[in-house]
Amino acid sequence: MLSSVPTRRDVVRKARHENFPVASRLLPRRYRGHLMNVYLFARSVDDAGDESAPAWRLSYLDAIDADLTRLYAGSAPRLPFVRALAGTVEACAIPPEPFRRLVEANRRDQSVSRYTTYDELLGYCELSANPVGHIVLHVFGRADPSRFALSDHVCTALQIIEHCQDAAEDHARGRVYLPAEDLRRFGATEEDLVRAPTSVPLRRVLALQTGRAKALLDSGGPLAASLTGFARFAVAGYVAGGRAAVAALERADHDVVGRAVRPATRRLLAEWPVAAVGRTALGREAAR
Numbered sequence: 001m002l003s004s005v006p007t008r009r010d011v012v013r014k015a016r017h018e019n020f021p022v023a024s025r026l027l028p029r030r031y032r033g034h035l036m037n038v039y040l041f042a043r044s045v046d047d048a049g050d051e052s053a054p055a056w057r058l059s060y061l062d063a064i065d066a067d068l069t070r071l072y073a074g075s076a077p078r079l080p081f082v083r084a085l086a087g088t089v090e091a092c093a094i095p096p097e098p099f100r101r102l103v104e105a106n107r108r109d110q111s112v113s114r115y116t117t118y119d120e121l122l123g124y125c126e127l128s129a130n131p132v133g134h135i136v137l138h139v140f141g142r143a144d145p146s147r148f149a150l151s152d153h154v155c156t157a158l159q160i161i162e163h164c165q166d167a168a169e170d171h172a173r174g175r176v177y178l179p180a181e182d183l184r185r186f187g188a189t190e191e192d193l194v195r196a197p198t199s200v201p202l203r204r205v206l207a208l209q210t211g212r213a214k215a216l217l218d219s220g221g222p223l224a225a226s227l228t229g230f231a232r233f234a235v236a237g238y239v240a241g242g243r244a245a246v247a248a249l250e251r252a253d254h255d256v257v258g259r260a261v262r263p264a265t266r267r268l269l270a271e272w273p274v275a276a277v278g279r280t281a282l283g284r285e286a287a288r
């Protein structure tokens with residue numbers, strides 16, 4: 001299994017380096033605590049699927065799933081990051097299904113390492129990304145089907161952006177999240193994922209994915225405007241982080257092999273109030 005279970009301090013340190021504000025210090029403590037519990041769980045599940053010994057990964061993920069069953073049955077979970085969820089689940093009335101989908105996404109990563117079509121990738125994002133948005137809406141007491149639909153667009157966009165930024169790193173782990181049909185369309189190969197600077201064909205693939213993510217962010221953008229108070233503030237931060245990451249990829253001309261492309265803090269802060277009113281990229285351009 002993992003050489004050590006991630007501590008809360010480890011997770012807080014990792015959260016500071018995420019593209020998107022995980023739990024802004026400007027949020028009240030009760031929200032910060034719940035969001036960090038969720039992030040601790042999601043980060044630990046990802047580490048179980050990526051960092052633990054390969055022979056133990058499925059068993060470890062099964063143990064996490066069993067701990068979720070204990071949690072929702074009123075028994076004490078054995079893993080600390082599942083135990084930490086107990087107060088959050090109770091206070092925010094979060095159902096088990098989104099947590100189980102995150103575990104299932106990491107199970108899929110153990111057997112599926114390539115995606116033929118963009119639609120197949122969207123199916124993966126239904127497990128790996130979209131549940132997080134549902135959980136966040138529960139944390140703020142704003143969970144309902146119409147908001148879930150908008151949240152899915154935002155969360156899928158954020159996942160695709162990370163796939164673009166981490167394309168070479170993912171390949172080194174044996175996974176390619178860029179659709180094979182798009183690689184073929186532009187004449188890119190998996191060998192391009194190990195050669196810096198990024199080849200022109202691969203840049204075109206990445207530009208296509210970035211454009212798709214930007215469109216999804218715009219279609220999900222009204223989510224923030226549908227909220228009020230701290231919920232609007234937090235969700236706008238996620239959308240702003242996504243837009244800032246898109247801008248960073250575009251500024252780097254999608255050259256991601258052998259280098260880290262991350263959003264500028266100044267751009268994120270500039271995008272935050274724009275996202276809070278639900279304005280799209282198109283609307284911003286028209287307003288200028």
